[in-house]
Amino acid sequence: MASALLIDDDRELVETIRSNAAEEGLDLDVATSWDEGLALFQTRAPDLVIADYRLPGSRHGLRLLLAVKQLRPAIRVVLISGEVNPEELAKVEELGIVDRVMSKGSAIETMESLLDEIKDANSKHLQPTDWPQVAQSLVERLKLDQKKVDELDDRMKANVDKKDR
Amino acid sequence: MTATKATSRKPTDANGLVFRPSARLQRYLGREMISDPNLAVIEFVKNAYDAGASRVDLRFVLTEEPSRLVIADDGVGMSFASFAENWMQPGFSAKSDEAPERIKRRRAPDNESGRRMASRLPVGEKGLGRLAAGRLGAKMDVYTRSAASQPWLHVYLAWDMFDDMTKHMDEIVIPYEYVTDIPEPTLDGKGTVVTVTDLALDWSGKMVGRPAVGRSRTRLGRLREDLNLLLRPMVQPKIDFTVRLDSDAIADEEDPRGEITPSTAIETAPYRYEFDVRVNEDGVATVERTLRRSAAIARQFRKPKIQEVTGGAIEAIARSEERPSTLRSGPFKGIFLYSPPPARHRARAVDVVGHGVLLYRDGVLVEPYGLGENDWVGVEARKASRQGHALIQPDTLWGEVHISRATNPLLRDMANRQGLLDDETSEEFLSHIRAEFSVFEGVVGPELEQRWIQEEDRVSSAARDQLRAVTLRTKTFAHHLRQPLFGIGGELIRLRRLANDKAIPPVQRDRLKEITARLIQFQQRAEGLVNRYAKSPSFDYEKVFVRKLLRDVRAQTTDLASLNGTRVSLDIRNDRALLIPREFVEDALAELVINAIEAPRPEGRKPSVTLIADKRGAEIVIQVIDNGGGLEGVPPQTSLGEVSVAPTKDRPADGLVQVWDIVTFARGRAEIVSTSESGTLIEVRFPYQALRLRKSSHRSGR
Numbered sequence: 052m053a054s055a056l057l058i059d060d061d062r063e064l065v066e067t068i069r070s071n072a073a074e075e076g077l078d079l080d081v082a083t084s085w086d087e088g089l090a091l092f093q094t095r096a097p098d099l100v101i102a103d104y105r106l107p108g109s110r111h112g113l114r115l116l117l118a119v120k121q122l123r124p125a126i127r128v129v130l131i132s133g134e135v136n137p138e139e140l141a142k143v144e145e146l147g148i149v150d151r152v153m154s155k156g157s158a159i160e161t162m163e164s165l166l167d168e169i170k171d172a173n174s175k176h177l178q179p180t181d182w183p184q185v186a187q188s189l190v191e192r193l194k195l196d197q198k199k200v201d202e203l204d205d206r207m208k209a210n211v212d213k214k215d216r
Numbered sequence: 217m218t219a220t221k222a223t224s225r226k227p228t229d230a231n232g233l234v235f236r237p238s239a240r241l242q243r244y245l246g247r248e249m250i251s252d253p254n255l256a257v258i259e260f261v262k263n264a265y266d267a268g269a270s271r272v273d274l275r276f277v278l279t280e281e282p283s284r285l286v287i288a289d290d291g292v293g294m295s296f297a298s299f300a301e302n303w304m305q306p307g308f309s310a311k312s313d314e315a316p317e318r319i320k321r322r323r324a325p326d327n328e329s330g331r332r333m334a335s336r337l338p339v340g341e342k343g344l345g346r347l348a349a350g351r352l353g354a355k356m357d358v359y360t361r362s363a364a365s366q367p368w369l370h371v372y373l374a375w376d377m378f379d380d381m382t383k384h385m386d387e388i389v390i391p392y393e394y395v396t397d398i399p400e401p402t403l404d405g406k407g408t409v410v411t412v413t414d415l416a417l418d419w420s421g422k423m424v425g426r427p428a429v430g431r432s433r434t435r436l437g438r439l440r441e442d443l444n445l446l447l448r449p450m451v452q453p454k455i456d457f458t459v460r461l462d463s464d465a466i467a468d469e470e471d472p473r474g475e476i477t478p479s480t481a482i483e484t485a486p487y488r489y490e491f492d493v494r495v496n497e498d499g500v501a502t503v504e505r506t507l508r509r510s511a512a513i514a515r516q517f518r519k520p521k522i523q524e525v526t527g528g529a530i531e532a533i534a535r536s537e538e539r540p541s542t543l544r545s546g547p548f549k550g551i552f553l554y555s556p557p558p559a560r561h562r563a564r565a566v567d568v569v570g571h572g573v574l575l576y577r578d579g580v581l582v583e584p585y586g587l588g589e590n591d592w593v594g595v596e597a598r599k600a601s602r603q604g605h606a607l608i609q610p611d612t613l614w615g616e617v618h619i620s621r622a623t624n625p626l627l628r629d630m631a632n633r634q635g636l637l638d639d640e641t642s643e644e645f646l647s648h649i650r651a652e653f654s655v656f657e658g659v660v661g662p663e664l665e666q667r668w669i670q671e672e673d674r675v676s677s678a679a680r681d682q683l684r685a686v687t688l689r690t691k692t693f694a695h696h697l698r699q700p701l702f703g704i705g706g707e708l709i710r711l712r713r714l715a716n717d718k719a720i721p722p723v724q725r726d727r728l729k730e731i732t733a734r735l736i737q738f739q740q741r742a743e744g745l746v747n748r749y750a751k752s753p754s755f756d757y758e759k760v761f762v763r764k765l766l767r768d769v770r771a772q773t774t775d776l777a778s779l780n781g782t783r784v785s786l787d788i789r790n791d792r793a794l795l796i797p798r799e800f801v802e803d804a805l806a807e808l809v810i811n812a813i814e815a816p817r818p819e820g821r822k823p824s825v826t827l828i829a830d831k832r833g834a835e836i837v838i839q840v841i842d843n844g845g846g847l848e849g850v851p852p853q854t855s856l857g858e859v860s861v862a863p864t865k866d867r868p869a870d871g872l873v874q875v876w877d878i879v880t881f882a883r884g885r886a887e888i889v890s891t892s893e894s895g896t897l898i899e900v901r902f903p904y905q906a907l908r909l910r911k912s913s914h915r916s917g918r
Contacts (some may be wrong), residue, residue, distance in 0.1 A: 061699055067706035074713055133698035155698050156747045158705020159736065166709075 054176030055169045056080045056097040058088035059131070077169045078176075085115060092119065099128070099172035101165060104132040104207070113204035116150050117197075125184055129168055131155060139207050148200055158167065240465055242378040245306060245347045253417055254442045255583070260287045260410060265457055265580065267291025268333025271403055274443075276436070276463035282414040285352060290403035292329045293362040296369055296392075303358070303371070304390070306347060327363070332456065350375040353412035353581075359398045364405035367394040376405040420465040434467040443476050445574060446581040485553035485614070486513045489656040493530070493648060494547040501530040501543035505652075507659055508814045517663050525659055539651035541645045550617035552656045554608060554664070573649075577624075584614075584635060594650045598657075607831070608657050608664070617649060683800070683877050687753065694750035701743050702777035703807070708736050737779070744775055748806075753799035760798045762829040762836055763791045765805070770827070772806040773813060782813045782823040790831040794902050796882045804878035804886075806810065808840045811872065815844025815896065819832035835901045843895040847888065856886040856898070875900075 055072075059065050064203065065081045072079040080095055082088035092100065100119055114174055116128050133155035140152040153161045153169070257274065264272035270293035277284045294302065349356050358371045358732060371392045400409050419435050432438045443459050459476045466473070488508040495501050505525035514521045527533070534541035552573065572586030573593045584590045591597065595613055619627055626641040636642040714720070715728035763786075770777075771786050777784045794801075805827075812825040821843060828839040856876035879886040884902040891897070 064699065064703045064706070067703050067710075071706055071710055093241060103641045133695060133702060155702040156743065156750070158739065158743060159700045159709060161702070162709050169657070 053188060054078055054090055054097055055099040055101065055172040056082065056088060056095065056126060057101045058080065058085065059080045059103040060084060060122060061103075066138075068162070071114075071162065071166055072169050075166060075170065076171050077166070079169055096123075098176050099127045099129065099168060101129045101131060101168065112162075113148055113200055113207065115145065117200055120148065125181075127151075127172065129165070129166075131161065131165070139203070144205055168175070219732045227742075238381050239378040239383045239385050239388050240381050242306065242347060242385060242388075242412070243350055243375065253351055254439050256351045257285070257287075257439060258442060258446055259348050261446065261459060262580070264289035264408070266333070267293070267408065268329035268331070269403075269407060270329075270332065271458050271460070273403065273460045274462070276415075276465070277420050277618050278415075278418075278420050278463060278465040280464075283419075285351075285412045285415060285419075286400045286409065287412075288400065288403050288407065288409045290329065290407040292327070292333055293407050294360040294369065295362065299358075299360065299369060299371065311385055349373075349410070349412055350378075351416065353416055354414040355412070357411040357413070359395070359402075359410075360408040361406055368398050369397055370395050370398070386916050420463065420467050422467050432468075436461070436466055437468065440476065445587070485555040486510045487554035487656075487660050489525075489552040489554075489615075489652075489659070490550070491527075491552075491652045491655075492547075492549040493543065493652075494549075495543065501547075503527040503530060503533070503652075503838070505655065507656075510711055513663070516665075523659075525655065537651045537655065540647050542644060543648070545627055545645035546619070548617055548619045548624065548648075550615060550649070550652065551613040552613060552653065554612055554656075554660060555614055572812065573613060573617060576616055576618050577627075578620050578622075579618075582629065582636070584617075592646060592649070593653050595653070595846060598653075608653075608660075613653075619645075677763075683874075683881055684755075685876070690749045691751075694746045694748075697742075697746045698750065701739065701746060704739050705743075708732060708739060711735070741776065741779060748772070748803075753797070753803055755797055755800070757795055758798040759793050759795055761791055761793050762838070763788045765794070765796075765798070765802060766829060766838070768802055769809055770803040773804070773809045776810060777813055777825070780813050780823060782825055783827045784809065784813070784827070785830045787826060789829060790836075791829070792831055792836050794836055796884075796902060797878075800878045801882050804875040804882075805838065805840070805900065807875050808900070809871075812840055812842035812844065812896070812898075815846075815857055817844050818893070832901070838900045838902075839889075840898045840900070841895060846891040846893050846896055850888055850891050852888070852890045854888045856888065 055078065057065060058081075059066055059068075060083050063082055065083060069079055069081050080091050080097060082091050088100075088102070091097075100116075102116060105114075116130060119126060119128060128149040129151045130140075130149045131153045132140065140154065143149060144152050153164060155161060237822075256659070261272055261274070264287070269288060269289035272287065272289040275286045275288075277286065353377060356373045356375070359368045361368045369392060371390060377610075378385075398409060400411055402409055417435065419439075422434050423432075423438060432441055440461050443461060460474055461476065462473050486509065490506045490508070491503060492505075493503045495499065496594070505527045507523045507525050509519060509521050510519075511521065513519075530543055531541045532538070533539070548845055550573075574587070575582040575585035575592070585592045593613070594607060598608075624645075628637045629635070629643060630637050636645075711728070711732045715725055715732050717725070720728065766786050766788065770786060773784060776782075809825060809827070813823065815823075817823055824843050826839075826841045828837075828841065830837050830839075856872045857881070876886050879900055882902065884900055886898065886900045889897045889899045
């Protein structure tokens with residue numbers, strides 16, 4: 052059972068992160084689509100999900116991550132994005148949908164932080180379940196404003212789509 | 217036969233010393249008095265006019281060997297005596313007012329050409345123009361006769377005869393003969409035919425350098441324009457004289473051939489200001505003025521097409537118009553046209569005449585007024601005194617002023633024909649002309665300002681749309697680049713890890729570490745650029761002080777500067793607030809600084825970039841100066857918008873053009889002031905006065 056799951060549709064990039072983790076002796080499951088990732092999430096029960104904002108086979112990125120959070124409130128979710136602007140990323144963090152947002156804008160720094168996250172998840176996975184934290188996460192999840200998440204997600208999606216046109 | 221006899225006079229005389237000019241003086245005079253080959257051709261045209269010709273044909277034969285120029289007129293021609301008097305005595309002119317009466321009386325034969333000649337006031341009078349033929353070609357044949365019934369007098373000159381310094385001018389023997397037939401076509405079988413052979417210039421070629429807007433780039437095209445300026449004024453007096461220009465070889469298919477046609481500028485100008493300064497029966501000097509607007513302008517401003525502009529007695533208006541109260545120079549009339557120059561590619565199709573206010577005496581051009589850089593109306597000076605904000609710019613003013621030898625006898629030419637004699641009379645005349653220009657500018661000023669604002673808005677709006685499109689593309693491109701750069705970052709971490717692997721021998725490990733460190737530097741530099749282009753600058757106008765702006769610009773480029781070992785220094789001489797789309801302008805200036813940092817430099821030159829900010833009149837001027845190797849093929853004073861057409865040395869021009877777009881959007885100007893192997897100076901100017909004027913019209917996302 053792996054402790055961290057990476058979902059990104061860029062196969063080469065996924066391979067780079069996976070190789071980095073392997074060279075550090077860390078476990079990491081990888082998936083290149085949301086469906087594949089969700090299947091792994093359900094069967095492997097990771098403590099950490101690292102996901103790109105935009106994934107094939109998914110609806111909007113934030114709603115997906117919210118679904119993950121709702122399934123397992125104590126899971127740590129890290130969002131990585133190369134497209135969303137810093138102001139929007141800050142809002143995502145404020146809403147509490149994800150635990151951390153990382154930009155692909157500074158590669159080495161972000162990559163090192165990702166490896167640290169995977170390392171933490173690996174060590175956490177060996178420890179017993181922290182039930183008070185699970186309970187706190189449930190409370191936090193109930194505070195999440197679904198409407199706000201949808202609005203922000205729509206706006207972010209529109210911005211990303213505009214760039215593609 | 218010879219036209220003159222060799223004599224053996226000595227440089228002394230019983231009463232004192234006498235000049236004995238060397239033969240070479242003839243050559244020097246020809247070269248020095250007439251600096252431009254076109255003027256040398258024009259001298260022959262003037263001679264034909266003075267000879268009462270109704271037509272002169274200029275025909276270049278360039279495809280035969282040797283090449284030649286044939287100038288044929290139907291004027292009065294010359295007898296042996298008048299040829300000897302007119303041609304063989306440099307500096308003597310039978311046309312001059314000072315010529316002896318016996319010679320003046322001989323001037324007009326009793327035929328049509330003679331009557332025309334008598335009615336014309338000569339345009340040449342110095343007796344030097346013919347020397348200029350030596351500039352045009354190595355040899356010259358002159359055929360001349362007064363009537364078809366007479367034989368032709370043929371005089372033959374090979375100019376190298378005059379190259380011998382040891383001979384005196386009067387020792388050179390010019391051969392002549394009488395012939396019944398001549399090798400070139402004539403006009404009406406009489407007059408004068410001059411053939412210049414073995415031409416010094418390739419007349420079917422192009423001019424060196426970039427022509428001014430509206431000017432031809434071929435030699436023949438330029439000659440045609442100069443002839444047009446000489447003899448075809450837009451307003452009266454019309455003269456009974458036509459000029460044809462033909463050539464069997466041309467540089468450009470668009471080069472017009474045949475008869476010189478008048479300018480069309482007068483019909484197309486948005487504004488036309490006519491003035492007539494005269495002396496009435498009571499001896500009082502007055503001025504009458506009329507302003508004519510084109511139909512479109514009259515409609516736009518709801519003003520009359522024809523408007524009388526207040527004038528009156530010169531003495532009465534002298535004080536208010538800051539002009540002389542006297543009119544010693546005599547009456548004159550003129551016309552000023554406000555007509556923005558046509559786009560470069562359309563210039564020739566629209567008109568062959570460039571801008572400038574020309575001076576005509578009896579319908580024939582007086583040089584150099586209004587030609588080239590000559591600013592006798594003072595337009596450039598006014599522009600400078602108003603810190604560049606003059607409404608009528610030098611390249612928008614056309615026109616002409618007419619004087620006459622009969623009514624303006626005191627306005628005389630200098631001996632070298634480079635302008636009027638500099639005396640009180642000419643000074644008074646120039647003051648009157650400048651006063652008329654001021655009145656013209658005063659009348660059309662408010663309308664021009666409105667048009668200017670509208671035009672600026674249009675240009676600014678187009679620049680903004682273009683910027684939006686470019687920004688979006690750049691941003692998308694940058695985002696797409698991020699993904700592979702992120703991957704490279706990941707692989708670099710792996711490489712760094714490998715470089716620390718103790719299984720690898722220390723020497724190889726050190727090399728790996730060094731390579732990795734350098735790769736990381738490059739990756740981060742690329743990433744920095746991508747991040748810069750990935751952010752979307754705001755179109756909002758903000759008030760920002762120049763010092764803050766330039767500090768931010770320097771901060772944006774610090775990483776690159778330190779990587780390149782370039783010192784970027786600031787010199788803020790005047791810290792003023794600007795109203796600009798700050799983020800865009802900051803990016804544009806950063807682009808200039810990046811260009812300056814990356815400019816290739818000769819080996820051993822320590823790179824430096826200086827940013828200077830100062831106030832110049834109502835403008836804030838920001839100079840970006842580098843000590844790089846310069847931009848190849850870019851002439852001084854080139855607008856950044858034009859740089860794309862010029863090749864640059866290892867530096868992309870697109871970035872500079874984008875800077876121009878941004879600066880134009882911000883209502884500024886940007887140009888390469890100078891560039892050479894020792895460095896480049898680029899100047900960006902923001903007319904903050906103009907911005908203040910239009911501050912209310914700027915809203916974000918407009």
